[in-house]
Amino acid sequence: MSRTLADFVAATSWADVEAQSGEARRSILNFFATALGSARDPVVMAAMRTLSPFSGAATATVIGHSQPMDAMCASFLNAISANLLDFDDTHPETIIHPAAPVAAPVLALAEMHKLSGRELLTAFILGVDVECRIGAAVSPRHYARGWHITSTCGIFGAAAACAKLLGLPAEGIANAIGLAASQSAGNVENLPSAAKNVSVGNAARNGLFAALLAEQGYEAAPHAIEGPLGWARTMGDEPDIARLLDGLGKTWEIARNTYKPYPAGIVFHAVIDACLQLRERIGRRFDQIDTVTVQGSTLLLARGDRPVNNERDARVSIHHCVACGLLLGRAGVAEFARENGRPARYRAAAAEGEGGVG
Incomplete structure (x- = not known):
């Protein structure tokens, strides 16, 4: 399953996703708006104070702030900002908020390496497709068991999108997805607290981390998601492979995305x-x-x-x-x-x- 998704991500070009670019731009615009709306929230400021002493080279923008931080810290902060008001975009089938965990690291990585808008949009569309397909494959039991699906599946989208931006081959992308499986976390009990946003931030940051590890040759098990003791079975039920793969490259989850009129669940x-x-x-x-x-x-x-x-x-x-x-x-x-x-x-x-x- 991971390798099939990785082959798809590696082989997909701008020409394949260009028709989805309008919806991708809309999602990213919504991401910026929701992140900016929370940029000075005490939760974001506390996280920024916590991370600042540990930030490396300041290469990535923190939305709503003049001081940049390293790509991993910026990914974390921008993801929690975008998700904090519960006003961000929503994939109705899974209730995943697609943009926050994927747009945050993609933007940070693209800014760090001065990549083009087409490269960014291609990676973003693919990341959204991966996270939502994995989420749909384990829904609804995954969420019903108490896993916060934006966090647990968002990390796969972040890992795949960042691996694509880094130009990794299919094997490297598969490793990034497998490495993400070892870091997937977030629980529903924390939804009425800012702890929910920590797991969304971690999905963005750790997805980027997984891709960077894979870039350095770090490997993961080939069946980290669907194996007998893999992610899907430990966090839900046997995945619905048909839902995961049907229409891959022909139908796009970004086209199913929706936008909230109210800042509530x-x-x-x-x-x-x-x-x-x-x-x-x-x-x-x-x-x-x-x-x-x-x-x-x-x-x-x-x-x-x-x-x-x-x-x-x-x-x-x-x-x-x-x-x-x-x-x-x-x-x-x-x-x-x-x-x-x-x-x-x-x-x-x-x-x-x-x-x-x-």
């Missing part, structure tokens, strides 16, 4: 839309509402039935999303960020199990 967007519509239908007569019942998938309940103690909780809370859509009529960054000055009725509605939101 994508499973909550339908809830927000429904509440916005209900708000207008009832003429904003909130005093006539006794209860609000939300029906949805098991995943919606599992991820969103939680108290709201901070803005990260709010981004993955059914109750908060209902309150934003129904009572405020807005669900932007400010509505998920502010914790003070809310009307008492709104605070009650956003609390778990209170205010009639169930």
Whole structure:
């Protein structure tokens, strides 16, 4: 499986992906916007202070900052910035956020080596294809077991994309993918905390690291993903090889990518839309509402039935999303960020199990 993907990545040229370049540009533009929006967040600043003493040659831009850092540190910081607001692009089948773990190291490496836009876009499109195909091959059990799929699969996209930019042959790309399998991590329990963003940052940085190791001749097992004791079986179930390989080089996962209207988990967007519509239908007569019942998938309940103690909780809370859509009529960054000055009725509605939101 790794070798098949590696052969595909090695053989693919700009001519093969040019038709997808518009969507790739859109994804990268969205990546820059979400990263810039979080560039001065305390989480990003803390990570920057932590990494600065260990940064090597300052060759790569940290988005929103004047001081560059080495490519691995910049990859980590830009990936966590892009993912922090939960506003980044989403692959609906897998719920992977494709750009953050792949665009961050690709941009850093391309800047370091002064590579062309075509080379960058080719690698990015291929990286997105690899991460999303691997994610689809192990979904939905992989996520259901508690693995944060953007982090665990994003590293494969980062490794493949960076190996492509480095000009590695198929064998080297396969080794990079195998090396990524030894570093894949991130759990769903950490989603309402900034620890989630650490694993996304690690996917970007460690994917680059895997490619750089492979460039130096570092090897990995040939079946690191699909082997009897490989990544897929230890972190989910036997991979769906058909989903992984069908249409390889003919259909592209970047074409399936979507963009969020709200800075919240994508499973909550339908809830927000429904509440916005209900708000207008009832003429904003909130005093006539006794209860609000939300029906949805098991995943919606599992991820969103939680108290709201901070803005990260709010981004993955059914109750908060209902309150934003129904009572405020807005669900932007400010509505998920502010914790003070809310009307008492709104605070009650956003609390778990209170205010009639169930």
